Amino acid sequence: MSASSYSTHKDQLCLKVAVPLPVRETFHYAVPGELREKVKVGCRVRVDFRSREVDGYVLEEQPAGRRENLKEILKVLDPEPVFHDSLVPFLTWMADYYLCPIGLLIRSVLPSALSQRVYKTARITEKGEKASGLLPADSEERKWLIWVKENPGRKIPFSAGKARSFEREGWIVVDEKRGSRRAGPLMRKFVRPHDRDGLKALLKEKRQSFKAANEFQFLETLSNSRGIPLKDLLSRFSNGAYLVRKWKDRGFLETYTAPVPRNLDGGSLFPPPAPFDLYEQQERVLSAIERGLDRRVFMSYLLHGITGSGKTEVYCRAIEYAIRQGRKAILMVPEIALAVYMEGIFRSRIGDRIAMYHSGLSEGERYDQWMRIARGEVDLVVGARSALFAPFQNLGLIIVDEEHDLSYKQEEAPRYQARDAAVVRGKLEKAVVLLGSGTPSVQSFYNAHTGRYTLLSMPDRVEKRPMPEVRIVDMKKFSGAGEKDEIISPVLKTALDNVLASGKQAMLFLNRRGFHRIYLCRSCGRSLRCPNCDLALIYHLKQNRLVCHYCGFYQELRSDCPSCGSLGLKPYGFGTERLEEILQALYPDRCIARMDRDSTRKKHQTFQMLKKFSRREVDILVGTQMITKGYDFPNVTLVGVIGADFSLGFPDFRAGERTFQLLSQVAGRAGRGDQRGQVIVQTFNPDHYAIAAAKEHDYHGFFEKEKELREQLGYPPFSFMACLRLQGNNKKRTAEMAGWVARTMSSLLKSWPKRGKEIHVLGPVEAPLSKIRGKYRWQIFVRSRKTWLLHAFLERVENVCEKKLNQAGVQLVIDIDPYQML
Numbered sequence: 001m002s003a004s005s006y007s008t009h010k011d012q013l014c015l016k017v018a019v020p021l022p023v024r025e026t027f028h029y030a031v032p033g034e035l036r037e038k039v040k041v042g043c044r045v046r047v048d049f050r051s052r053e054v055d056g057y058v059l060e061e062q063p064a065g066r067r068e069n070l071k072e073i074l075k076v077l078d079p080e081p082v083f084h085d086s087l088v089p090f091l092t093w094m095a096d097y098y099l100c101p102i103g104l105l106i107r108s109v110l111p112s113a114l115s116q117r118v119y120k121t122a123r124i125t126e127k128g129e130k131a132s133g134l135l136p137a138d139s140e141e142r143k144w145l146i147w148v149k150e151n152p153g154r155k156i157p158f159s160a161g162k163a164r165s166f167e168r169e170g171w172i173v174v175d176e177k178r179g180s181r182r183a184g185p186l187m188r189k190f191v192r193p194h195d196r197d198g199l200k201a202l203l204k205e206k207r208q209s210f211k212a213a214n215e216f217q218f219l220e221t222l223s224n225s226r227g228i229p230l231k232d233l234l235s236r237f238s239n240g241a242y243l244v245r246k247w248k249d250r251g252f253l254e255t256y257t258a259p260v261p262r263n264l265d266g267g268s269l270f271p272p273p274a275p276f277d278l279y280e281q282q283e284r285v286l287s288a289i290e291r292g293l294d295r296r297v298f299m300s301y302l303l304h305g306i307t308g309s310g311k312t313e314v315y316c317r318a319i320e321y322a323i324r325q326g327r328k329a330i331l332m333v334p335e336i337a338l339a340v341y342m343e344g345i346f347r348s349r350i351g352d353r354i355a356m357y358h359s360g361l362s363e364g365e366r367y368d369q370w371m372r373i374a375r376g377e378v379d380l381v382v383g384a385r386s387a388l389f390a391p392f393q394n395l396g397l398i399i400v401d402e403e404h405d406l407s408y409k410q411e412e413a414p415r416y417q418a419r420d421a422a423v424v425r426g427k428l429e430k431a432v433v434l435l436g437s438g439t440p441s442v443q444s445f446y447n448a449h450t451g452r453y454t455l456l457s458m459p460d461r462v463e464k465r466p467m468p469e470v471r472i473v474d475m476k477k478f479s480g481a482g483e484k485d486e487i488i489s490p491v492l493k494t495a496l497d498n499v500l501a502s503g504k505q506a507m508l509f510l511n512r513r514g515f516h517r518i519y520l521c522r523s524c525g526r527s528l529r530c531p532n533c534d535l536a537l538i539y540h541l542k543q544n545r546l547v548c549h550y551c552g553f554y555q556e557l558r559s560d561c562p563s564c565g566s567l568g569l570k571p572y573g574f575g576t577e578r579l580e581e582i583l584q585a586l587y588p589d590r591c592i593a594r595m596d597r598d599s600t601r602k603k604h605q606t607f608q609m610l611k612k613f614s615r616r617e618v619d620i621l622v623g624t625q626m627i628t629k630g631y632d633f634p635n636v637t638l639v640g641v642i643g644a645d646f647s648l649g650f651p652d653f654r655a656g657e658r659t660f661q662l663l664s665q666v667a668g669r670a671g672r673g674d675q676r677g678q679v680i681v682q683t684f685n686p687d688h689y690a691i692a693a694a695k696e697h698d699y700h701g702f703f704e705k706e707k708e709l710r711e712q713l714g715y716p717p718f719s720f721m722a723c724l725r726l727q728g729n730n731k732k733r734t735a736e737m738a739g740w741v742a743r744t745m746s747s748l749l750k751s752w753p754k755r756g757k758e759i760h761v762l763g764p765v766e767a768p769l770s771k772i773r774g775k776y777r778w779q780i781f782v783r784s785r786k787t788w789l790l791h792a793f794l795e796r797v798e799n800v801c802e803k804k805l806n807q808a809g810v811q812l813v814i815d816i817d818p819y820q821m822l
């Protein structure tokens with residue numbers, strides 16, 4: 001080997017690549033000379049991996065150094081990076097912390113249009129051609145064979161099963177194709193003058209003598225343009241297709257394709273104008289944040305600002321400040337509809353250098369927005385939790401609005417908490433992180449309490465508007481009076497009458513997630529709870545008993561109440577639909593609308609519904625937690641909470657926290673205009689600390705009590721938790737495997753004599769939702785005071801159990817910092 005070729009070898013570039021497969025490691029590949037200019041960190045590259053071709057992600061460029069015999073990458077798939085190297089440490093942390101293979105993580109984070117797809121295509125055989133002639137004219141087989149004949153090489157529109165059976169008959173040959181349907185900009189056909197001068201002369205000369213009546217107008221429109229989308233022409237001129245063809249043939253027009261931005265719904269619910277002056281509390285908070293931004297280091301703030309204290313304005317100014325520094329910002333909100341609303345506000349303030357990013361966008365829209373961000377064409381991204389991964393360089397500020405909201409937890413893989421992860425991203429990229437809420441999560445407030453976050457607070461409502469009056473109605477007084485009164489008490493009915501008579505609006509809120517009924521004592525209001533865990537017990541129909549889904553404790557069904565001894569224990573449960581029905585019966589002439597998961601499945605329905613409500617076309621809006629989010633409806637003067645007990649009776653150690661948050665947020669909806677609002681809370685537990693504190697708007701009181709309980713029972717934030725969920729198609733085997741995993745865990749712990757005692761395993765228990773989409777579900781909870789210890793243990797458990805679980809056809813899903821106990 002000559003000296004010079006040795007040195008080129010030494011300088012050779014090597015790439016660290018993550019592949020989108022269930023493997024934890026990353027892999028090294030060499031770059032052939034001709035691709036060297038093309039490849040960058042953040043590009044997708046096609047590589048040969050365990051004798052298949054996969055599309056991986058470049059995480060790092062390194063000198064090859066001593067590594068030898070590396071495989072070369074086959075192809076660079078992106079002309080420009082889809083993320084930057086500044087994001088790589090964060091992606092790596094996410095993969096480690098949430099125990100998710102890094103390639104799979106990246107694939108799920110990128111807009112799905114960037115993932116390669118493998119699809120089946122088919123060609124017809126001679127035998128198939130014959131068969132298509134012989135099959136009955138109206139048969140499905142014949143229809144598909146003809147389709148294959150006419151569409152060779154296209155993605156087949158029928159099932160893989162059908163394709164296999166055709167193939168068995170020898171009618172078709174099936175091929176697998178990958179990734180040629182590349183994502184990219186949206187292309188549209190345009191029409192423009194080919195010979196503008198000629199066209200102008202023609203128009204002058206022939207003015208009156210065109211055949212079609214609108215022909216002159218058609219040509220004149222085009223002669224004055226640089227290009228008009230064909231679609232627009234067709235909608236304006238009914239004979240447009242004919243005219244385009246005619247004048248194209250004669251050489252006056254031409255067609256071409258060009259990329260267009262996808263149309264985004266940037267509408268908003270009347271964004272309020274920007275105020276000139278800040279209130280003193282806003283000024284104080286903002287200047288703290290600006291000082292943080294000035295230092296250009298990582299800072300984390302928790303802004304505790306009650307509803308109506310003017311947090312949005314603080315966000316606006318902080319974002320404007322970061323942008324003036326030449327840095328970028330991310331604003332996360334809990335709901336898509338709220339992102340649309342916020343985008344309207346920010347667009348009116350900072351103009352077009354803003355992107356929206358959330359799962360409500362189409363695949364193409366997501367791709368467009370993502371690439372605008374990656375190219376640096378945008379200063380601010382507004383979106384739901386997926387906005388956390390916005391591929392910015394030079395990130396200055398991340399704001400998480402309504403940081404307590406549960407929607408920040410992603411419940412499918414990768415299972416992450418976007419609010420907690422935002423703090424880590426800020427730390428890794430030296431950005432300021434601002435978490436804001438009127439009712440901070442116990443977790444975040446505890447972090448502020450211990451000094452990890454800097455606490456900022458805005459205790460007053462803007463213009464010192466009074467907090468709404470919260471009235472608690474003790475439903476025990478109406479029990480036995482009939483279903484109607486147990487759903488809408490006479491107190492609430494009177495209040496509704498008054499509101500409607502004065503032309504105002506009301507919102508009624510019911511937080512019941514469909515799956516369970518709670519067992520509630522009609523005499524004392526208590527629900528049945530586990531003596532070990534203080535969680536509500538869940539009724540199991542088959543064994544006819546009540547079970548704790550955390551530790552496995554159970555007891556037989558009974559009607560005598562363990563708290564008061566009366567025979568008042570009965571099931572309690574109804575849904576938003578029933579509530580709507582009853583209201584419609586009470587107010588037949590009024591417009592009642594319902595907003596919940598069922599009524600808002602379609603993309604823009606939520607937004608439309610809110611718009612209708614804000615235009616006062618709806619008198620009473622009934623809804624689940626969806627209606628508690630921070631929209632501003634000045635005409636709402638009454639908010640009712642139906643059955644606060646549903647959220648208290650939820651089998652979750654956060655049930656108290658959830659109830660306090662929901663009541664406070666709901667209360668914040670009342671009286672945002674000039675009128676003082678009224679809140680009515682119906683409950684069987686008027687004395688419960690979460691309800692009493694919400695009535696007094698006393699966050700600190702609530703926090704102290706909640707903290708004490710969590711500490712006593714060892715729940716987070718006083719421990720770190722994980723949930724191991726076992727899922728399988730076979731009921732018996734899933735149960736057996738759950739038992740085996742739990743036993744394996746215990747013996748592993750015994751082999752760690754010292755550390756083992758610092759980890760607690762609870763269960764296995766059948767999950768409250770014991771079967772979802774055909775899969776049986778069991779769960780095991782693990783907790784420890786030390787997060788690193790918990791992680792080391794979980795990785796070990798995963799390694800030890802993997803093989804046997806695979807053989808048994810049972811899947812193990814690990815949920816770190818779980819929120820779903822279901």
Ligand code: ADP
Pocket residue numbers: 272275276277278279282305306307308309310311312313462630632
């Ligand atoms: P939060 O998000 O804290 O619940 P908002 O940001 O919605 O509160 O503010 C409540 C109301 O006060 C809004 O109608 C907003 O337009 C108004 N507002 C906020 N800051 C100011 C200000 N500095 N001057 C005048 N009005 C303000």
Ligand code: ZN
Pocket residue numbers: 521522523524525526561562563564565566568
């Ligand atoms: Zn009782």
Ligand code: ZN
Pocket residue numbers: 530531532533534535548549550551552553
């Ligand atoms: Zn228990």
